[in-house]
Amino acid sequence: xxxxxxxxxxxxxxxxxxxxxxxxxxxxxxxxxxxxxxxxxxxxxxxxxxxxxxxxxxxxxxxxxxxxxxxxxxxxxxxxxxxxxxxxxxxxxxxxxxxxxxxx
Numbered sequence: 798x799x800x801x802x803x804x805x806x807x808x809x810x811x812x813x814x815x816x817x818x819x820x821x822x823x824x825x826x827x828x829x830x831x832x833x834x835x836x837x838x839x840x841x842x843x844x845x846x847x848x849x850x851x852x853x854x855x856x857x858x859x860x861x862x863x864x865x866x867x868x869x870x871x872x873x874x875x876x877x878x879x880x881x882x883x884x885x886x887x888x889x890x891x892x893x894x895x896x897x898x899x900x901x
Contacts, residue, residue, distance in 0.1 A: 798810040798812055798820055798823065798849065798851060799823060799853065800851075800854060800855055800858050800884075801823050801826055801830070801858075802827065802830060802859055803829040803855070803858030803859035803860065804858050804859075804860075805854065805858035806858065806882055807855075808858075808884060810849050810851055810854065810868040810879055810880050810884075811849065811876050811879055812849045812876070813848065813872060813873045813876045813877075814848060814872070815871075817848075817870060817872060817873050818848035818849060818873055820848055820849050820851055821848075821852055822856075823837070826851060826852060827854050827879065828880065829852075830855055830856070830859055830878065832837045834859070835856045836849035837856055837859045837860055837861050837885055838859065838860035838861070839861070839862050840856075840859065840861050840862060840863075841852070841862060841865075842856040842857070842861040842863065842864045842865070842866070843864075843867070844856070844864065844865070844866045845867050845897045845901075846867070846868065846897055847862070847867060847868040847877055847892075848868065848873060848877070849873075849876060849877060849880060850866050850868075850877045850880045850892075852888075853865070853866045853881075854880060854881070854884055854885070856883055857884075857885050857890065858884075862883070862889060863880050863889045863890070863891075864889070864890045864891075865890070865891045865892075865893060866891070866892045866893065867895060867897050867900055868888075868893075868894065869894065869895060869896045869897065871894065873890065874898070877892055878892050882901075
């Protein structure tokens, strides 16, 4: 899996072991962000059921000012945090380990 656009375009993502997540395909993310390209820059972006974090990382890469990922599975959160730390650092991002429905 790779980031499809923006500052991080082409960078690879780690993906949790098979069976834990179903990552959003590159072509789907590219299509979604093509539709949202005018609203993402400067926005706050929430990636629920985050998995590998690909959708939120795509938003950050394309100029979102703040990104928050919410994921429940501890094994998946570990990989998610690695992806976020490697690609975004600590600036304006947050990973929350919680059940999405309870957290909301």
